[in-house]
Amino acid sequence: MLFVRNVAKLKKIIKQKKNQNVTIGFVPTMGYLHEGHLSLIRIARKKCQFLAVSIFVNPIQFGPKEDFKKYPRNLKKDLRMLKDEGVDLVFYPSVKDMYPADYKTSVYVKELSKILCGASRPHHFQGVTTIVLKLLNVVQPDIMAFGKKDFQQAIIIKKMVEDLHLDVKITMGKIIREKDGLALSSRNIYLSKTQRKNAVVLHESLKWAKQAFKKGLRNPKETIKRMKMTIKEKNGRIDYVEAVDPCTLQPVKKLQKGTLIALAAFFGKTRLIDNTIL
């Protein structure tokens, strides 16, 4: 497994692979890998000949009061896991190389970036699209995998790829959960024992919404109200619970098959997200 820190060196390797007509797969991550990341790596592994994974905690997608500094990192463990998955190359750039002092360029996908998670994290998705475009230009993959837990992120990146005429194909991997249903996230490590137990309510409220929909509940307001109540009962502080169209991310007036129910809530200082498709 190649370990590359430098953009120019990576470009050289990629150029060789391209010249040999090797198909390239790519999974961008912020490290501190869990089964969610590994599931994406396994999907991508099957679809390409050369698989690159990046580990980069991207400062510009964190707000000034968010957890950039304390975001969990464990490079050694990550590398062991990636090697075990048969990854061919790990790209681990420095913040200084990605954003030198005179760095000035950003990419923005309007409308989609300011709703849901974007409403409470105003510069988050601009940070995500900017780093993903930079990485895409270096790695030049044929396929790239994103997880459905960050559903909005995947939709925004798909839109950017389409609008900018990029060639990469985007695959979405399903949400991987703990046994009790909590969606895997590197941030779960922040949770206290009680918070960890309470956080299961996120998935439970989504399961309830799905059940209720099956039994005939079509009113998004009613569904959202009930979900919020349930989450608050477990000391979750709601950021948002919304029922939206899975492509435009705009609120729906009536629930239907395919509607995305997405939510974010704080347990203590830890903000968790989850979602389901009806």
Place this chain on the structure above:
Amino acid sequence: MLFVRNVAKLKKIIKQKKNQNVTIGFVPTMGYLHEGHLSLIRIARKKCQFLAVSIFVNPIQFGPKEDFKKYPRNLKKDLRMLKDEGVDLVFYPSVKDMYPADYKTSVYVKELSKILCGASRPHHFQGVTTIVLKLLNVVQPDIMAFGKKDFQQAIIIKKMVEDLHLDVKITMGKIIREKDGLALSSRNIYLSKTQRKNAVVLHESLKWAKQAFKKGLRNPKETIKRMKMTIKEKNGRIDYVEAVDPCTLQPVKKLQKGTLIALAAFFGKTRLIDNTIL
């Protein structure tokens, strides 16, 4: 000479060229070509095996009160000129194909985009960087040529290319002028006979600044004041006259070799730009 309107078709052609290791040159234009464009085409022609030119009047780089609708167009004449120059491919996309109804993505180079021309045309450079990135992703050129008349534009695009790790090399062609010194521009056609005569003052004021610098004038304020006076005497309405660092575009405190003197002024409703390097 190939004439292509469709992105997918162009991508297919480019892919073939790439597979054959053919070097690709690119000159993006808004059409209504003049010797300024042709000089760039000749520079690019010498540096590549396959030369593509785009003609696209890019709506998003015009302000709501600017001249998008009346911007001069003459496709037939343009195509004749491009054929004569040995251009291999002309890309002439529709506005609808470049910006479909659900288009959402933009690229912005901060600081550099809000000064000089950006101060009076606030969304202009965002429009320029967005279309250039889109075109770069489709044409994938090895080299691309821009004119020094739009000096700020070239600097901003260079910054975007660097920040986004794009591989294209940017060449800058010198300003091409009429016999009396007026910089060539598709917009010169808007000028009345009197305005056309008066507009020569732009180049004359720049020539004066250069002469004065040679004779020892180092004070930018004094230089700018004198230039503004001269332009106003010929009924030019000043947008800006500035002496700046040619890389950062920030005002200099003392003129020196390499300083960029850049200006924009209106003659009637027509906004003209020009510049020189000391």
